[in-house]
Amino acid sequence: MTPVRRLVVAELTSGTGSSLTLFAVPVAVFMQTRSAVTAGVVASLVTLGTVMGTVVAPRVIALVGCRWSMLLSDGLAAVVSFGLFFAAITSTINIWAIALGVFTLGFIRNPFVSAQQIVLGQIVTGDELAAAYGQVMAATRTATMLGPVVAGASLSGPGLWPLFAVDAVSFVVSAILVQTVTRSVAAPVASGSRSTLSALRFIVRSPLLRWWTSAAAVTEVAWQVLFLCIPVTAVLNWSSPIMAGVILSGFSAGSLLGSVGVGTAARRYGRVRVATVARAVVPLTFIAMAALQRSFAAFLVAVSIGGLANGIANPGIASIVRESIPMHELTGVLSMRYSLNLTGGMVGRVGGGFLVQAVNVAPALLIAAIVQSVGWVLFQAGTSHTGLEPGV
Numbered sequence: 001m002t003p004v005r006r007l008v009v010a011e012l013t014s015g016t017g018s019s020l021t022l023f024a025v026p027v028a029v030f031m032q033t034r035s036a037v038t039a040g041v042v043a044s045l046v047t048l049g050t051v052m053g054t055v056v057a058p059r060v061i062a063l064v065g066c067r068w069s070m071l072l073s074d075g076l077a078a079v080v081s082f083g084l085f086f087a088a089i090t091s092t093i094n095i096w097a098i099a100l101g102v103f104t105l106g107f108i109r110n111p112f113v114s115a116q117q118i119v120l121g122q123i124v125t126g127d128e129l130a131a132a133y134g135q136v137m138a139a140t141r142t143a144t145m146l147g148p149v150v151a152g153a154s155l156s157g158p159g160l161w162p163l164f165a166v167d168a169v170s171f172v173v174s175a176i177l178v179q180t181v182t183r184s185v186a187a188p189v190a191s192g193s194r195s196t197l198s199a200l201r202f203i204v205r206s207p208l209l210r211w212w213t214s215a216a217a218v219t220e221v222a223w224q225v226l227f228l229c230i231p232v233t234a235v236l237n238w239s240s241p242i243m244a245g246v247i248l249s250g251f252s253a254g255s256l257l258g259s260v261g262v263g264t265a266a267r268r269y270g271r272v273r274v275a276t277v278a279r280a281v282v283p284l285t286f287i288a289m290a291a292l293q294r295s296f297a298a299f300l301v302a303v304s305i306g307g308l309a310n311g312i313a314n315p316g317i318a319s320i321v322r323e324s325i326p327m328h329e330l331t332g333v334l335s336m337r338y339s340l341n342l343t344g345g346m347v348g349r350v351g352g353g354f355l356v357q358a359v360n361v362a363p364a365l366l367i368a369a370i371v372q373s374v375g376w377v378l379f380q381a382g383t384s385h386t387g388l389e390p391g392v
Helices: 003-033 036-052 057-089 095-123 126-155 161-184 196-205 207-238 241-269 271-292 296-323 327-359 361-385
Strands: none
Touching: 003 036, 003 057, 003 095, 003 126, 003 161, 003 207, 003 241, 036 095, 036 207, 036 327, 057 095, 057 161, 057 327, 095 126, 095 296, 095 327, 126 161, 126 241, 126 296, 196 207, 196 327, 207 241, 207 271, 207 296, 207 327, 207 361, 241 271, 241 296, 271 296, 271 361, 327 361
């Protein structure tokens, strides 16, 4: 098995476990409290943890290298998940314990993601790097396609404890796979002297990163509003957490198809052109979701098409961003960019909770469509400002 495929399988394994927990937690909270605000706040804690992980991720990678950063991330995540499992089976778990757990999982995740991107960049380059990112993202989407359906079924039956157990085991398996990859691939480590502030300055001073990171953060707000609307819609309209899982799996299935096919499309039409067209489709799908959210089948199709467009756009963008960062800045900038993107997600989860509570699902999705359109404009500004050709 090639190093890329091992990373893909590791992402699929840990991602499936994580998607079980990260989908189930806000749904369980909403089912218990009937408050979209509370569900959004709890869901946002994983993002808050990830953002705070920005401070430590570059230093961890500089200190112990990519291999041990990924192994420690998986190992600590397994311990946290086992702790949540134990609390669940002993009936000592509560919303505060869940909130602390998801926050910690987010904090631990940041070094893993940054190290993973560095390792990928050492294995392959150019159009092949876009294809490799597509494979990893396809694994992520496959995981989020499988996880929500299983999680919905578990919430309708035994509850949260089986999900925490599977999550813990998945991190152990991922660590074993990561160990075999990072032992055979010597990824250089960037200097640890670069501060978080210097990474932020680099992003601000780079026209490409400045605009594209802003676009990613803005669109992430809209995506998280959608991901909060999905369980709210399913519970209120159809009284079924399983249907919420099916809809979210539809999004992931669409993203999977897009991620798998993006390598060929990027080589034929260029990464920028493919990403531009795909991102232009996304706001239209949000409008369709708002209009069709009363119909399960129609809503599922609209969400799936949105996932398809997202899956097509992201790998090419990620590969171009990776190539634009010099090696001595790589660790800090990737970690900072990841956290800035997720800051938008945190705003979307918390703000989306208040928005859905205030105006209901359909108006919230229309507002999210406007936010997606703003993100597309920012993306175009970055593309034109940096002089990238559509065929790149």
